[in-house]
Amino acid sequence: MDMRLSKSFIKTKKNTPKDEVAENAKLLIRAGYIHKEMAGVYVYLPLGKRVLENIAQVVREEMNAVGGEELQMSVLQPKELWETTDRWDDEKVDNWFKTKLKNGTELGVGLTHEEPIVDALSDYINSYKDLPVYVYQIQSKFRNEVRAKSGLMRGREFLMKDLYSLSRDEEEHERFYEKITTAYHSIYARLGIGDITYTTVADGGIFSKYSREFQTLSEVGEDTIYVHEKNEIAVNKEVLNDEVLADLGIERSELTEETAVEVGNIFPLGSKYSDALGVFYTDENDEKHSIVMGSYGIGISRLMGLLAEHFADEKGLVWPVDVAPFKVHLVSLPGGENQADQLYAQLEDSDIETIYDDRDMSAGMKLADADLMGMPLRIVCSKRTATEGKVEASLRPTGNAELIDTGDLSAIQKLLES
């Protein structure tokens, strides 16, 4: 894809909307990644769209690896399904967006999908041979939050991955529950936050004693957790008591209080939804059984907000390689234009995703933009480098520059992998 800044409408900005208070959104707006449509609702500009896709792709690969099948549910939701489980009434679920057909029929605007998933799968599940089923989607969800001041961290419209498991019994459910816990940690590791993300014991709701959250340490988090460093687990403040300590075999004194962001959660759902919607399976003896369900969420756009805020310095964004919208930020300075043009063509041919700043603009502004936009590797071509047959390469996290031979793509690859 041709990505010359001279041809793109993308620009960095000095100002952010007056009503924007979240650092992640401010930074992403300044760097030209998103546009604020209203509180909690953002437009993803080309760079932001690519970041979102990159995070979604990491999640997709890990969900496929544990046997997940991707589908896409509808946003518009029929009231009847949600009445079956008593989740329609605003008194029961207080963050629905609702709308109406022309004939007055009320519809919901999808905030989660347990009921419609079970309903859709009911056509496909009869016998024990049809289970287990693991389905997921990556889709915009809508929640009517009273306040939405955390930028991408808590949106009214946001991108989420939600997977649903339907198992034959508790044992089969447990096996998958452990498997997806591992898959979640792979995701966080690939996104560069593996070392600061903890499986966290949280409230299990009505179906089980505990559920599991995945909490990433962050000053801007809304949650308080207690980390047990040695065991690499944490406990959400809301469930911290003597019982939970005993269950985990840990001491209160071994815990450290931390602020964190919930970057995923996995819930045992029991048979509430499948029973309510009348979906059962029959065993080898034609006896009817309840299905044991779980749901597994990851906020893709929330992760984008978190990563933007976490991997940043005073100059701007510092994307991990797997998430960055482009891997290389190529900058041409006076006298280096031809060298840069040639290198850009080579990078494109080698599928090394590159944003090329070929604009007629001061060196200071171009270099500041590269820092703000945060691609992992910056390469500068100038009169000096062109004369020497070298280019100046610097990794965004350190900013340390080194000269490499122009056109040495393997050196570029090596730097990206370092």
Add this chain to the structure above:
Amino acid sequence: MDMRLSKSFIKTKKNTPKDEVAENAKLLIRAGYIHKEMAGVYVYLPLGKRVLENIAQVVREEMNAVGGEELQMSVLQPKELWETTDRWDDEKVDNWFKTKLKNGTELGVGLTHEEPIVDALSDYINSYKDLPVYVYQIQSKFRNEVRAKSGLMRGREFLMKDLYSLSRDEEEHERFYEKITTAYHSIYARLGIGDITYTTVADGGIFSKYSREFQTLSEVGEDTIYVHEKNEIAVNKEVLNDEVLADLGIERSELTEETAVEVGNIFPLGSKYSDALGVFYTDENDEKHSIVMGSYGIGISRLMGLLAEHFADEKGLVWPVDVAPFKVHLVSLPGGENQADQLYAQLEDSDIETIYDDRDMSAGMKLADADLMGMPLRIVCSKRTATEGKVEASLRPTGNAELIDTGDLSAIQKLLES
């Protein structure tokens, strides 16, 4: 991606919902591609999701090739933007879905995006140097249709590509308008409907004398067009009069009446939206000018419905290779299991997307399912083929079987390209 039918929940079905009248939806439901959530609203099951993605990818590549930059607008829409252009009131635009924030603020559920696009871009457009801009998105749209009886062909929730061009003047606008007309034809050609899709002269609305639609001949179309075979154009019935014939230099007697489906439209928008939202640009002399806009739509899910219905026979779906969710449908029959397992591993290694029917089920049912599901190439492994070291390959459109050496992937590739 592992796609063994024994592990997937996907199954073909005998029955379709009683209220489903559209052939495209009936066929896709029977073949396990979609689930009907309500009239005009469908769930895309794993196979259907892949078809949708494949069509979107063809469209994406052609939009990128003409300089389009992909972004993603929000579904939730602030009322104020649409009041600026008098498109909020239900008396003016009668197919809005509307909803409300907790504080009572009315919001729209996105049906198109001219106003928010112009508003978002206003931060990025000041001078003539910032133009032209071509942005597009591929996103679910929502239209409150009174009736929705055409399956995927006219949904209340549907996937659409919409591109918007912002040009400095009429001439620049015209150049892009011609360029995208060519790009649209490339898309239809790649989807296999190039020869039955016509650029069609239609009503231009208030901005220009005519607009252009792209109409595909189909018995189930809602439009009547008059085709001029020799000039490879058509005229929509709604604008057929002596003036249009004179403008096109054609005779009434040279036209053939046909039923067709609108698979795309491109509209000159003039400066209505940019002027209303106060977005202008300044030229070299710092003089202010209006921006000339166009919008360019393609219904991705409508195309899926059309292709399903058009490329079908009495046995089921017959997908074009570029659209098919999997290219090969591998079937193991008794005695051919080991041969099929080996071939599946080889196909996976070679990235030839394959759905593998390894279920313990009668040969008749498995072959009927392969026909219904419609992958381009069916490969059968049986006791006989295993003994001979061959496999039986047949292309879905003809059904003619031939024996090829087992593991001869280049023969398989050749068949897929034939």
